[in-house]
Amino acid sequence: MADETKNDDIILSVKGVTVAFGEKVVLDNLDLDVRRGEILGFVGASGTGKSVLMRTILKLVPRRSGSISILGHDYDSLDAKARIEMDTRLGVLFQHGALFSALTVKENIQLPMREYLDLPQSMMEEFARLKIELVGLEPDAADKFPSELSGGMIKRAALARALALDPDLVFLDEPTSGLDPIGAAEFDELIARLRDTLGLTVYMVTHDLDSLFSVCDRIAVLGQKRVLVTGTIEDMLAFDDEWVQAYFRGKRARTIVKPASSGHGSTLERAEA
Numbered sequence: 084m085a086d087e088t089k090n091d092d093i094i095l096s097v098k099g100v101t102v103a104f105g106e107k108v109v110l111d112n113l114d115l116d117v118r119r120g121e122i123l124g125f126v127g128a129s130g131t132g133k134s135v136l137m138r139t140i141l142k143l144v145p146r147r148s149g150s151i152s153i154l155g156h157d158y159d160s161l162d163a164k165a166r167i168e169m170d171t172r173l174g175v176l177f178q179h180g181a182l183f184s185a186l187t188v189k190e191n192i193q194l195p196m197r198e199y200l201d202l203p204q205s206m207m208e209e210f211a212r213l214k215i216e217l218v219g220l221e222p223d224a225a226d227k228f229p230s231e232l233s234g235g236m237i238k239r240a241a242l243a244r245a246l247a248l249d250p251d252l253v254f255l256d257e258p259t260s261g262l263d264p265i266g267a268a269e270f271d272e273l274i275a276r277l278r279d280t281l282g283l284t285v286y287m288v289t290h291d292l293d294s295l296f297s298v299c300d301r302i303a304v305l306g307q308k309r310v311l312v313t314g315t316i317e318d319m320l321a322f323d324d325e326w327v328q329a330y331f332r333g334k335r336a337r338t339i340v341k342p343a344s345s346g347h348g349s350t351l352e353r354a355e356a
């Protein structure tokens with residue numbers, strides 16, 4: 084596929100990255116670009132290394148070789164102050180939310196603010212209130228503990244925490260897993276709205292075909308220890324690989340029906356053929 088992306092548009096660039104645990108190589112010479120303002124859906128069979136790649140990008144897993152540049156900077160070449168500044172520009176929603184159970188929603192959201200910013204309590208209260216509103220939670224969710232929230236509310240609260248520092252790029256690890264189809268669709272709409280209103284770039288690891296069809300601007304497929312293909316749904320359907328074909332043309336894909344007038348409508352008609 085022709086790639087006309089300018090370098091300025093690349094918010095995350097992964098080049099030649101290899102990650103191994105002992106003898107076991109999980110990612111081998113992997114390349115991936117994420118463009119500013121897009122929702123990139125990242126898929127791959129279970130155990131192929133999607134979480135490992137996300138954790139490698141976030142410096143939670145060491146790599147053997149290769150380079151990772153975020154917002155035009157190679158993290159390894161930054162000094163301590165610049166690294167902290169860089170950390171504030173990234174948000175992460177780990178699978179299952181990973182909220183602190185002993186803290187209220189408001190306190191969870193304020194945690195990154197306490198860690199990275201020196202703000203008066205009154206300002207943190209106001210910022211937490213705004214984030215709660217932004218993700219579509221009721222104001223009274225602020226003082227609730229995670230155990231008092233539904234699965235969908237936990238995801239939204241975790242998203243509010245990921246957005247606490249107004250990041251440029253957010254990483255979402257299976258954000259709709261465990262949600263019912265309506266809750267998942269509402270969460271997808273929220274993500275798309277944040278992309279459109281805040282210009283947020285979203286890197287989303289997902290198994291959710293609905294999300295891939297409805298909100299992802301591009302898709303990247305992980306397989307054979309590297310990114311096999313990136314592109315639109317059309318590119319996936321045209322890509323000659325057994326797993327990609329089974330995934331995007333399989334039974335579950337065929338149950339997703341979109342009106343022909345929508346962006347991917349014709350694709351889906353083809354998928355059903």
Ligand SMILES: Nc1ncnc2c1ncn2[C@@H]1O[C@H](COP(=O)(O)OP(=O)(O)OP(=O)(O)O)[C@@H](O)[C@H]1O
Nearest residue numbers: 104107109127128129130131132133134135136290
């Ligand atoms: N800390 C670790 N030590 C050793 N092996 C690991 C470690 N973390 C991950 N792995 C291995 O790396 C491989 C990729 O795991 P990963 O969790 O990234 O897969 P995944 O694509 O996210 O899978 P799923 O879709 O099931 O969540 C697996 O074989 C896993 O066992």
